Amino acid sequence: MSSDTLAKVPAASGTPQPADAPRIVPQRRYGQWAAAVVVLALLGLAVNSVLRNRAFQWDVVADYFTSDSILRGLWLTLWLTAVVMVLGFALGTLLAAFRLSANPVLRAVGWGYVWLFRSIPILVQLLLWFNIGALYPQVLGVKTVDLLSPVAVAIVGLTLHEAAYAAEVVRGGILSVDRGQIEAAQALGLSPWRRWWRIVLPQAMRAIVPPAGNMLIGTLKGTSIVSVIAVNDLLFSAQLIYHRTYQVIPLLMVATLWYAVVTSLLGIGQYYVEKRYARGTETTR
Amino acid sequence: MSVMVDIRSVHKSFGSLEVLRGIDLQVRAGEVTVVLGPSGSGKSTLLRTINHLEKVDRGEISVDGALMGYRRAGDKLHELPEREVLRQRTRIGFVFQNFGLFPHLTVLENIVEAPVSALKRPRKAVEERAHRLLERVGLGDKAGAYPRQLSGGQQQRVAIARALALEPKLLLFDEPTSALDPELVGEVLDVIRDLAAQGTTMIVVTHEIAFAREVADTVVFMADGRIVEQGPPDEVLGAPREERTRGFLAKVL
Numbered sequence: 001m002s003s004d005t006l007a008k009v010p011a012a013s014g015t016p017q018p019a020d021a022p023r024i025v026p027q028r029r030y031g032q033w034a035a036a037v038v039v040l041a042l043l044g045l046a047v048n049s050v051l052r053n054r055a056f057q058w059d060v061v062a063d064y065f066t067s068d069s070i071l072r073g074l075w076l077t078l079w080l081t082a083v084v085m086v087l088g089f090a091l092g093t094l095l096a097a098f099r100l101s102a103n104p105v106l107r108a109v110g111w112g113y114v115w116l117f118r119s120i121p122i123l124v125q126l127l128l129w130f131n132i133g134a135l136y137p138q139v140l141g142v143k144t145v146d147l148l149s150p151v152a153v154a155i156v157g158l159t160l161h162e163a164a165y166a167a168e169v170v171r172g173g174i175l176s177v178d179r180g181q182i183e184a185a186q187a188l189g190l191s192p193w194r195r196w197w198r199i200v201l202p203q204a205m206r207a208i209v210p211p212a213g214n215m216l217i218g219t220l221k222g223t224s225i226v227s228v229i230a231v232n233d234l235l236f237s238a239q240l241i242y243h244r245t246y247q248v249i250p251l252l253m254v255a256t257l258w259y260a261v262v263t264s265l266l267g268i269g270q271y272y273v274e275k276r277y278a279r280g281t282e283t284t285r
Numbered sequence: 286m287s288v289m290v291d292i293r294s295v296h297k298s299f300g301s302l303e304v305l306r307g308i309d310l311q312v313r314a315g316e317v318t319v320v321l322g323p324s325g326s327g328k329s330t331l332l333r334t335i336n337h338l339e340k341v342d343r344g345e346i347s348v349d350g351a352l353m354g355y356r357r358a359g360d361k362l363h364e365l366p367e368r369e370v371l372r373q374r375t376r377i378g379f380v381f382q383n384f385g386l387f388p389h390l391t392v393l394e395n396i397v398e399a400p401v402s403a404l405k406r407p408r409k410a411v412e413e414r415a416h417r418l419l420e421r422v423g424l425g426d427k428a429g430a431y432p433r434q435l436s437g438g439q440q441q442r443v444a445i446a447r448a449l450a451l452e453p454k455l456l457l458f459d460e461p462t463s464a465l466d467p468e469l470v471g472e473v474l475d476v477i478r479d480l481a482a483q484g485t486t487m488i489v490v491t492h493e494i495a496f497a498r499e500v501a502d503t504v505v506f507m508a509d510g511r512i513v514e515q516g517p518p519d520e521v522l523g524a525p526r527e528e529r530t531r532g533f534l535a536k537v538l
């Protein structure tokens with residue numbers, strides 16, 4: 001919140017006022033002060049209850065926070081997120097190109113993919129891939145069960161899901177670029193590849209980065225769903241420990257805090273990426 | 286003098302709307318042709334067919350002896366692959382009404398882009414040339430600026446420098462001053478006038494009648510997708526033969 005919303009007196013202006021000009025008295029904003037006090041009081045009560053509730057067992061949280069199995073789970077969560085994001089956006093960009101293609105068959109296929117994979121809940125999809133052996137017991141003479149480990153199932157399922165959303169994000173970004181830009185590039189004789197990499201994509205990135213940042217954070221936390229197919233991610237590692245020790249809440253706190261830490265770091269990263277793609281947008285002379 | 290642009294019975298429709306209804310026009314090398322006409326007369330479309338940004342439905346267009354966008358085989362015209370069309374376009378400079386500068390690239394990067402990536406010229410030589418072109422359009426100190434930091438008139442002058450960087454045989458201007466504030470029109474027309482004085486072959490679609498009178502070798506008046514009359518500015522603007530031309534001039538002057 002900007003500080004001047006609570007300020008009673010506006011900053012003194014540089015221009016000298018004529019002596020007989022009436023003084024301006026800003027409105028007193030008592031309602032704003034009252035709201036601030038009430039909200040701060042409620043916040044204080046909440047923080048107090050968390051810190052003083054022994055059941056959180058913050059000492060147990062501290063013990064496990066950097067334990068080996070938690071860190072191994074965190075590592076899997078991180079690389080799984082990275083792989084899913086990269087593959088998902090690669091496939092999504094291809095699908096966006098399909099949806100924007102002049103070819104009606106490609107357009108229909110792109111639309112159909114997005115429709116299908118946005119329609120299936122990710123949990124259902126993971127369970128389907130996990131049990132794909134029931135549909136196709138063998139692929140090219142290899143047992144499907146051996147081919148698709150739980151981690152492979154997680155990558156395939158999450159990527160296909162991610163790609164449907166990424167396709168729409170990328171498509172929206174491309175549509176946000178002024179049609180005249182492509183025309184200008186064509187008039188200059190730039191090749192299709194060059195038009196795409198040098199002209200369209202960098203401008204589309206401005207519209208792509210914020211929702212992509214959202215998706216990255218969503219995917220990071222969304223990977224916790226793979227715990228249902230026994231993939232050793234951050235959440236599953238915490239669950240393995242509390243199934244043994246019954247310290248449910250402290251271990252969920254460990255996972256929660258790690259998710260929050262990584263999410264915060266990603267938010268900082270997004271700020272710099274956005275700044276990078278905002279080049280040329282400031283209009284000051 | 287040799288013919289630079291040869292347009293023969295060109296037709297073009299958008300859906301059921303016939304925008305060009307049989308255009309024949311020759312532009313000689315070194316001459317300035319100014320195309321005038323009311324909105325919707327097809328003048329911008331005609332300009333865009335010349336560098337194949339619009340495909341024609343019928344007729345053919347040659348620039349410097351080369352058929353644009355097609356290859357003749359017997360009595361058929363085969364569409365050229367995009368690569369060939371793009372190469373043809375690098376010989377024609379096109380200046381847009383809305384400048385068409387790339388906002389995420391600096392002025393220098395805008396100018397250098399096409400000669401380096403499309404013509405494979407060495408970057409260093411192109412950059413030196415870009416700086417000279419910027420001097421020429423009066424923007425020698427703006428190489429590092431982004432387009433949005435410039436005024437409309439400055440942006441259009443960069444766009445002209447960018448078109449010139451390809452060393453085109455022909456320059457096409459599509460209402461180059463229509464998007465500008467009135468006080469910025471002059472600086473852009475000055476640059477175009479300067480190019481005309483140096484014998485650059487140009488086709489300029491514009492509403493600036495005074496400019497046409499001063500700079501044009503030939504004035505072409507279009508209405509409803511046809512060329513109503515053409516000739517030296519003294520004749521077409523000074524003593525128009527056609528009623529349509531007289532009516533148009535009476536409205537704009």
